[in-house]
Amino acid sequence: MRLSNRNSMSGSAAPAAMLASLIVIMVVATVYVFVANPFPSRPPAAITSVGQLVDQQYFLTLCVTGVVFILSQLGLAYAIWRFRDRGQAAHFTRGNNTMEMIWTTATIVLFLGLGLMGRKAWAEVRFTPAESNAVQVEVTTNQFVFNFRYPGPDGKFGKLDPAQVSASTGNPLGVDSKDPDGKDDIVVPTLTVPVNHQVELLLRSQDVIHNFYVRELRLQQDSVPGMVIPIHFTANQTGHYEILCTQLCGLGHYRMRSFLDVVSEADYQAFLKQQSASQ
Amino acid sequence: MSSHAHTGHAVVVEPSGFIRKYIFSIDHKVIGIQYFLLALTAVCVGIVLSLLMRFHLVYPGAHLPFVSGGIMTPEQYMALVTMHGTIMVFFVLTTAPQGGFGNYFLPIQIGAPDMAFPRLNMLSFWVTFLAFVAILAAFVVPGGAPISGWTGYTPLSGMGEVTGPGEGMGQTLWIVSISLFCLASLLGALNFIATTIDLRAPGMTLFRMPLTVWGWFVTAILGLLAFGVLLAGGVLLLLDRSAGTSFFLPAGLVVNDQLQPHSGGSPLLWQHLFWFFGHPEVYIAILPGMGVASHVLSTFARKPVFGYRAMAMAICAIGFLGFMVWGHHMFLSGMSPYSGFAFSVLTMSIGVPSAIKTFNWIGTLWGGKIQFKSPMLFALGFVSLFVSGGLSGLFLAQPAVDNMLHATYYVVAHFHLVMGVAAIFGIFAATYFWFPKMFGRMMSEPLGKLHFWITFAGTYCIFMPMHFVGLAGGIRRYADATGTTYAGVLQPVHVFMTYAAFITAAAQLVFLFNFFWSLKHGAVAGKNPWNATTLEWITDSPPPIDNFGGHYPSVYRGPYEFSVPGYRQDFIPQNLTPEEAARLK
Numbered sequence: 001m002r003l004s005n006r007n008s009m010s011g012s013a014a015p016a017a018m019l020a021s022l023i024v025i026m027v028v029a030t031v032y033v034f035v036a037n038p039f040p041s042r043p044p045a046a047i048t049s050v051g052q053l054v055d056q057q058y059f060l061t062l063c064v065t066g067v068v069f070i071l072s073q074l075g076l077a078y079a080i081w082r083f084r085d086r087g088q089a090a091h092f093t094r095g096n097n098t099m100e101m102i103w104t105t106a107t108i109v110l111f112l113g114l115g116l117m118g119r120k121a122w123a124e125v126r127f128t129p130a131e132s133n134a135v136q137v138e139v140t141t142n143q144f145v146f147n148f149r150y151p152g153p154d155g156k157f158g159k160l161d162p163a164q165v166s167a168s169t170g171n172p173l174g175v176d177s178k179d180p181d182g183k184d185d186i187v188v189p190t191l192t193v194p195v196n197h198q199v200e201l202l203l204r205s206q207d208v209i210h211n212f213y214v215r216e217l218r219l220q221q222d223s224v225p226g227m228v229i230p231i232h233f234t235a236n237q238t239g240h241y242e243i244l245c246t247q248l249c250g251l252g253h254y255r256m257r258s259f260l261d262v263v264s265e266a267d268y269q270a271f272l273k274q275q276s277a278s279q
Numbered sequence: 280m281s282s283h284a285h286t287g288h289a290v291v292v293e294p295s296g297f298i299r300k301y302i303f304s305i306d307h308k309v310i311g312i313q314y315f316l317l318a319l320t321a322v323c324v325g326i327v328l329s330l331l332m333r334f335h336l337v338y339p340g341a342h343l344p345f346v347s348g349g350i351m352t353p354e355q356y357m358a359l360v361t362m363h364g365t366i367m368v369f370f371v372l373t374t375a376p377q378g379g380f381g382n383y384f385l386p387i388q389i390g391a392p393d394m395a396f397p398r399l400n401m402l403s404f405w406v407t408f409l410a411f412v413a414i415l416a417a418f419v420v421p422g423g424a425p426i427s428g429w430t431g432y433t434p435l436s437g438m439g440e441v442t443g444p445g446e447g448m449g450q451t452l453w454i455v456s457i458s459l460f461c462l463a464s465l466l467g468a469l470n471f472i473a474t475t476i477d478l479r480a481p482g483m484t485l486f487r488m489p490l491t492v493w494g495w496f497v498t499a500i501l502g503l504l505a506f507g508v509l510l511a512g513g514v515l516l517l518l519d520r521s522a523g524t525s526f527f528l529p530a531g532l533v534v535n536d537q538l539q540p541h542s543g544g545s546p547l548l549w550q551h552l553f554w555f556f557g558h559p560e561v562y563i564a565i566l567p568g569m570g571v572a573s574h575v576l577s578t579f580a581r582k583p584v585f586g587y588r589a590m591a592m593a594i595c596a597i598g599f600l601g602f603m604v605w606g607h608h609m610f611l612s613g614m615s616p617y618s619g620f621a622f623s624v625l626t627m628s629i630g631v632p633s634a635i636k637t638f639n640w641i642g643t644l645w646g647g648k649i650q651f652k653s654p655m656l657f658a659l660g661f662v663s664l665f666v667s668g669g670l671s672g673l674f675l676a677q678p679a680v681d682n683m684l685h686a687t688y689y690v691v692a693h694f695h696l697v698m699g700v701a702a703i704f705g706i707f708a709a710t711y712f713w714f715p716k717m718f719g720r721m722m723s724e725p726l727g728k729l730h731f732w733i734t735f736a737g738t739y740c741i742f743m744p745m746h747f748v749g750l751a752g753g754i755r756r757y758a759d760a761t762g763t764t765y766a767g768v769l770q771p772v773h774v775f776m777t778y779a780a781f782i783t784a785a786a787q788l789v790f791l792f793n794f795f796w797s798l799k800h801g802a803v804a805g806k807n808p809w810n811a812t813t814l815e816w817i818t819d820s821p822p823p824i825d826n827f828g829g830h831y832p833s834v835y836r837g838p839y840e841f842s843v844p845g846y847r848q849d850f851i852p853q854n855l856t857p858e859e860a861a862r863l864k
Binding site: 015075111114242250 | 427536587588630635644659666673739764849
């Protein structure tokens with residue numbers, strides 16, 4: 001029993017045209033936004049050289065996936081239009097093993113290649129420890145604040161005792177009152193670091209998992225209770241940048257934020273001195 | 280593997296009485312419809328939750344009459360986020376494609392009278408139903424629904440109400456619901472695997488199975504291996520919350536200045552257990568849809584599936600690799616960065632079988648004779664949406680780039696395109712395709728087309744801009760981004776997405792109307808309204824109780840013999856003997 005040719009023929013031009021057009025419009029609109037940035041669609045400029053490596057890897061991935069995206073979507077749209085039912089017989093084939101080999105190999109090379117090329121931007125932060133002269137700052141997260149602890153003039157962090165945590169009496173981190181190393185520790189709610197000087201952050205969390213994220217650094221890291229997680233960066237531009245918690249941590253997650261101030265070396269020393277004086 | 284000869288079919292008896300026929304039925308067809316209706320209810324709830332979320336993001340201070348207190352609080356928003364994700368992933372995307380259509384059509388497409396274990400099948404459905412009741416109950420218990428997201432990370436989910444509203448009874452109900460769901464799915468997976476291996480008709484070798492069956496089969500294997508891990512995780516989490524254990528809770532936790540009495544556990548352990556399940560879960564959500572897409576594209580282009588064997592192997596490859604990539608959800612979790620890189624390479628690899636499938640779908644259309652009926656429109660839409668959603672995964676798969684995209688709206692856009700749209704299109708394609716067989720009536724074609732156009736354009740309008748919100752810095756799971764430096768300029772995009780969401784949601788009413796109206800008023804459907812080749816189309820619409828009225832088919836050829844040269848008709852059903860087929864020349 002055949003389907004009526006008349007019905008299928010006259011019925012297929014309109015939906016074919018409409019679907020193919022919608023796909024083409026979608027592709028054009030997407031490419032347009034990427035290229036012309038008509039509304040904010042890009043992160044702010046990176047302020048570290050590793051951040052720029054991340055951007056390069058992103059851009060490379062965008063080019064590769066962009067080409068695949070355009071070719072497959074337009075290929076689909078073309079097939080929809082060109083092979084709509086116009087009363088023709090379909091061309092019988094079970095496939096083409098050569099083509100399968102070609103596009104499988106090309107995809108493997110392309111995707112694995114991309115993945116391997118992304119190693120450097122990851123390795124420079126994650127496989128490489130901080131330098132010994134890095135400025136160390138301990139970052140402690142809890143519902144819903146960031147606290148930043150500097151070791152102070154003695155260069156040593158005091159021990160922490162969870163039993164001594166008391167935000168209400170000015171000891172949110174639980175610095176052990178019996179440890180002399182902790183006497184000169186500086187605890188502040190925003191992060192101030194010197195420009196062009198490596199900074200190592202030691203991420204801790206008191207209660208649930210949080211996250212430290214600065215867009216301009218292209219760097220974020222979960223802070224996990226029970227762990228101390230080190231990350232490092234070297235900012236090459238001064239400025240005032242937003243720190244966000246990006247790991248769902250409770251009802252106040254949306255308002256858990258702080259600021260990173262990257263200042264000159266001189267301003268940084270002045271900051272340390274001023275904080276020490278007021279402790 | 281050679282086909283198994285039947286040693287004789289069990290006699291299938293028509294049940295008597297309303298309860299045995301429609302409520303506690305062991306007939307896979309009834310159970311399939313029950314799963315489908317459960318998913319339909321769940322998706323309506325899930326969509327309402329998402330519309331409330333979208334509305335809140337655009338009008339955070341708006342007075343909402345049904346919200347206690349008048350204005351939505353942050354914890355209420357987070358409860359919406361958590362419940363929307365949980366209900367959609369489990370009770371829609373894991374239920375309709377596999378429990379719904381898989382249950383109904385796997386036995387018929389392989390020529391069997393029912394599933395291998397019909398009573399187990401009934402048990403699976405009713406445990407799933409209990410799980411759904413449990414998750415809905417979380418809305419109404421003191422404290423309300425949980426706020427820890429569908430991922431339920433510990434310690435936020437592991438210490439009870441001290442970490443936030445909804446973390447008491449609400450979170451406990453969430454864990455109970457998910458655990459029941461896991462149990463039901465394990466039983467279902469057993470059934471699907473046993474059925475596919477043992478009950479195939481004579482002549483139906485593995486490589487003569489429709490790709491829909493391949494999809495359900497591999498999905499069931501994934502389910503069997505993955506759901507047990509989540510069940511174990513759920514039990515451990517319940518113990519941490521109520522029996523004083525510390526599987527996921529380390530020492531030294533201080534919440535609200537109070538030291539918590541736990542020690543020795545690891546929050547990362549929960550993430551490993553969850554995502555070891557969670558990644559295969561998303562392939563469980565998409566593989567049946569891929570099978571349906573291949574099946575429908577072939578049928579309505581009147582051409583065999585391009586590279587059928589490669590397509591079947593690709594389904595297997597996706598399933599296999601799907602177990603090796605869970606760490607890509609954990610690049611920034613504190614997991615070893617070396618592991619992260621290994622997971623990244625494996626994740627990029629999974630793009631390869633996905634790409635093969637995409638090329639083969641286009642290859643199936645190439646040189647075809649495409650008929651744009653509703654099932655086909657949704658199958659074509661599936662391909663476009665899967666390409667869009669899958670490609671953004673290549674960015675997220677690289678940990679260096681993930682530094683910039685993790686926890687932003689880019690991730691939300693990615694998984695919505697693949698799961699929240701493409702997988703849903705697979706469900707729609709299946710519904711329009713198989714409705715005539717299930718209910719003996721055709722759905723309205725004009726309404727189906729209207730539903731498609733608005734939904735296809737609408738979902739792209741919702742989720743394509745969302746990528747850019749993420750790239751520009753928009754963080755996900757924020758009840759209100761007003762205080763951030765980036766939010767102001769992105770607000771117009773959020774407004775656009777919200778309008779698109781409401782319009783697209785409204786279009787689903789067209790589908791709902793079409794579905795229920797056609798049950799009674801659709802044109803009567805014959806056995807094979809689509810001139811398709813697989814075994815479900817040789818029997819009545821709807822099929823009799825034993826699927827084939829005692830005349831069980833044997834299979835003589837592959838499932839996609841369309842437009843074979845030399846024949847007067849452009850399809851050769853699988854069950855025709857060579858002699859019967861020769862008469863079509």
